[in-house]
Amino acid sequence: MVNLVVDATYWGERTEDTSWCSVVARDPKQREDLWWSFEKTETTSVYRRCRIELETLGYKFPSVTGDGFGGIKQAFSGIPYQMCHVHMERLVIQRTTRNPELEPGIVLLVLTRTLHETDRTTFHRRLHQYIEKYKTFLNEKTTHPLSGEMSWTHENLRRAVHSLMRFQSYLFTFESDQHIPRTTNSLEGHFRHIADVANVHCGLTREQKERVLHSLFLAGTIAPSKKKLDEIL
Numbered sequence: 535m536v537n538l539v540v541d542a543t544y545w546g547e548r549t550e551d552t553s554w555c556s557v558v559a560r561d562p563k564q565r566e567d568l569w570w571s572f573e574k575t576e577t578t579s580v581y582r583r584c585r586i587e588l589e590t591l592g593y594k595f596p597s598v599t600g601d602g603f604g605g606i607k608q609a610f611s612g613i614p615y616q617m618c619h620v621h622m623e624r625l626v627i628q629r630t631t632r633n634p635e636l637e638p639g640i641v642l643l644v645l646t647r648t649l650h651e652t653d654r655t656t657f658h659r660r661l662h663q664y665i666e667k668y669k670t671f672l673n674e675k676t677t678h679p680l681s682g683e684m685s686w687t688h689e690n691l692r693r694a695v696h697s698l699m700r701f702q703s704y705l706f707t708f709e710s711d712q713h714i715p716r717t718t719n720s721l722e723g724h725f726r727h728i729a730d731v732a733n734v735h736c737g738l739t740r741e742q743k744e745r746v747l748h749s750l751f752l753a754g755t756i757a758p759s760k761k762k763l764d765e766i767l
Contacts, residue, residue, distance in 0.1 A: 536561045536568070537711070538598045540584065540606060541718045542576045543725040545743065554740060556747055559584050560754075562720035563713070567754040568593065572744050578605030585609055597707060597714040602697070607704075614711075617704040618718045619649045622697070629694035638668045639691055646698065650716075654706035661698060724754065 540559045546552040557580050559569040569584050588595075597614045600606035601621035626646045630639040645660055652660075665672070672695065674687040686692050708714040728750045735746055 535594050535596055537563070537713050537715060538568075538588075538595045538610075539715055539718050539721050540581065540598060540600045541721045541725070542573075543729070546740075556725075556751075557581070557584065558721060558724075558751065559588065560721050560724065562715050565720065565724075565754065567724075567751045570747075570751045572747070576603055576605060578608045581605050581609030596711060599715045599718055601718060602701065614707050614714070615704050616707040616714050616716065617701045618716070619705070620717045620719065620722070622649060622701060622705065623647060625697045626694045629690040629697070638671050638688070639694075641668075642691065642694055642698075649705060654709055657705065658702060661702065665695065 538559055539562045540557070542555040542557045544553050544555045546554055554572060554574055555576060557571050557573055557576060558567060560567055569588055571580060571584070573580050585595075595610070595613050597616055598606065598610045599616040599618060601618050602625055607615050623646050626643060630643050632643075634640050634643055641664060645657075645664055648660070649657065672688060672692055675684045676687045677684050708716050728747065731750060732743065732746050735743070738746065
């Protein structure tokens with residue numbers, strides 16, 4: 535039984551369309567890489583393949599922890615899903631910045647940061663109170679002088695609020711089982727270490743880098759399957 539953590543890390547430049555990613559499933563308790571694959575981008579089918587191959591090996595998952603990518607929930611349908619608190623905070627920061635100037639933005643960011651120390655009932659109550667208090671502000675519209683069209687004045691803040699509302703059902707899954715990780719930190723720290731090592735080898739082609747990464751992920755594996763070894767060696 536593994537409380538699975540899944541995530542992806544990107545290589546190359548997305549702006550130059552040279553990016554690709556390593557998709558990894560990890561056992562955070564044993565600090566073991568269970569499955570990985572190199573892809574152009576994250577997709578539902580990649581995570582579905584991950585699930586099928588791990589279940590074929592006999593793994594069972596009481597939970598899966600991931601970021602906001604919807605394909606994870608779809609691929610692991612039927613398994614309790616925990617939204618990573620760190621990624622939730624990042625989604626809000628994308629819309630509010632780390633130093634919001636207006637009170638509604640400041641309050642929302644502070645509220646989001648309480649995820650690490652609060653419970654489901656308290657957070658849901660506070661989020662509802664926030665929406666009630668600032669609903670007039672959130673619903674403000676601006677008329678564009680040239681086109682006459684109207685748009686939300688505080689569009690980014692509204693999106694941040696909607697992100698919290700969309701994921702609120704998955705933010706406290708861990709309350710049902712103390713073994714469920716609240717974050718994907720186990721993988722994030724692992725990715726940073728792997729990037730530091732891999733980036734020592736400059737100028738590698740993608741094929742060469744994949745072989746280096748295979749070795750690094752394999753080093754974090756207790757018992758790699760014959761199939762995985764055949765892919766690498």
